[in-house]
Amino acid sequence: MITIFISALLTENIILTNSLGMELFFNASSREKNIMKVEILLFILTIISTTFTYLINKFMLIPINAIYLQTISFVIVNLFIVKVIELVLRKYFKNSYEIFNCLFPLLSINCVVFKIILTNINENYTIIESLIYSLGSLLGFILVLHIFSLLKEKIEKNKNILKSFKRIPIALIALGIMALIFQRL
Amino acid sequence: MKLSKENSILIFLLGLFSTIMFTTTFEKSYIIGLIVLIVLVFSAFITSIIIKIANVKIKLSVYIILISILITIIEIILNKYVKGVYESFGIYLSLITTNYLILRNKDNTIKNSFKKGLVFLISISVIGLFRELFGNGTITMMNDISQFTGYREIIYVFNNNIIPNKIFLNSAGIFIVMGLVIGIINTKVNRGEK
Numbered sequence A: 001m002i003t004i005f006i007s008a009l010l011t012e013n014i015i016l017t018n019s020l021g022m023e024l025f026f027n028a029s030s031r032e033k034n035i036m037k038v039e040i041l042l043f044i045l046t047i048i049s050t051t052f053t054y055l056i057n058k059f060m061l062i063p064i065n066a067i068y069l070q071t072i073s074f075v076i077v078n079l080f081i082v083k084v085i086e087l088v089l090r091k092y093f094k095n096s097y098e099i100f101n102c103l104f105p106l107l108s109i110n111c112v113v114f115k116i117i118l119t120n121i122n123e124n125y126t127i128i129e130s131l132i133y134s135l136g137s138l139l140g141f142i143l144v145l146h147i148f149s150l151l152k153e154k155i156e157k158n159k160n161i162l163k164s165f166k167r168i169p170i171a172l173i174a175l176g177i178m179a180l181i182f183q184r185l
Numbered sequence B: 001m002k003l004s005k006e007n008s009i010l011i012f013l014l015g016l017f018s019t020i021m022f023t024t025t026f027e028k029s030y031i032i033g034l035i036v037l038i039v040l041v042f043s044a045f046i047t048s049i050i051i052k053i054a055n056v057k058i059k060l061s062v063y064i065i066l067i068s069i070l071i072t073i074i075e076i077i078l079n080k081y082v083k084g085v086y087e088s089f090g091i092y093l094s095l096i097t098t099n100y101l102i103l104r105n106k107d108n109t110i111k112n113s114f115k116k117g118l119v120f121l122i123s124i125s126v127i128g129l130f131r132e133l134f135g136n137g138t139i140t141m142m143n144d145i146s147q148f149t150g151y152r153e154i155i156y157v158f159n160n161n162i163i164p165n166k167i168f169l170n171s172a173g174i175f176i177v178m179g180l181v182i183g184i185i186n187t188k189v190n191r192g193e194k
Helices: A003-010 A022-029 A032-064 A069-090 A094-100 A104-108 A111-122 A128-159 A168-183 B008-017 B026-050 B055-082 B083-098 B111-135 B171-193
Strands: B138-142 B153-156
Touching: A003 A128, A003 A168, A022 A104, A022 A111, A022 A128, A022 B008, A022 B138, A032 A069, A032 A094, A032 A104, A032 A111, A032 A128, A032 A168, A032 B153, A069 A094, A069 A111, A069 B083, A104 B055, A111 A128, A111 B083, A168 B171, B008 B111, B026 B055, B026 B083, B026 B111, B055 B083, B111 B138, B111 B171
Parallel strands: none
Antiparallel strands: B138 B153
16 A cells, blocks of 8 residues: 555656646646645545545446446536535635636546546555545645745746746746656655 | 636647657557547537537536547447557546646637647647657557558667667656747747747
């Protein structure tokens, strides 16, 4: 189990090795508070959806031999959970709802969550192993977000960068170097 | 990086990045490009018929479910006729449902979606060609589809140890290369504006 956790965290990082979470990466604002709220949302979303999809797969899809319905059922489950979260946020936490208003179409079907769900089912993990795997990959994603937000301040203060390399190209090169380091750890 | 307005170039780049990791051979990359093109065109066709009936609040959900149905149909067809392709892709075929390019294509006509899909196909095949040429030294035209077409063609270009470098097959290599390419394109555009 520890190998699953560490491999999900470091060597098979979702954003560095699989380059999957780039939309959230570019959309997360630069302030610390908002990154924390996005992380908490993602955390709740993945844990609920891993349990639900594991149960649906084990008790509904396999007995009927309907494994081809996996993608459709997981998409519907995800949409349902995000709608419920949005309604709860709108009623009880109005400030946070305004921050997330532009992010909900992005979160309703998300690369990161989807990949976690699909690998759990493809490798036939038990429920504890799938929870550990989802925790590990989420922590890896959050780690890269934090490291990159710290790097970004230093990069923008530097005056030696060419004008055409600012913003996106420098970010990609920095991500590439981080990926090299993380994979050989 | 906070995006206040998303232009179409950024949407295209983000859609490219989620499928770029398994384009390690030229053949895989053009198959992915073809699948994205087919999904874009068919979803534009069907949404132009259905979407006016649906309520405003659930348009996005209807669109997402429609895309997942299309991808399931494509998966089943690939599984039956060309089993090698289906097994070499694994779970990444189902991950095309979360592609940002397809998600942001909700209110487009068939012609515009066809253009977007064509640009995606050309760019991802060029990236796949470059990656395989410098990473492995071969160009595979048809290896896994050989059950369907009957050909099997792999061209061996380089045989030394210097040029085929494994870094290009890695994810780090593709990040650095894309960063450099976008920077170079930016310099050309800036110089052209002056």
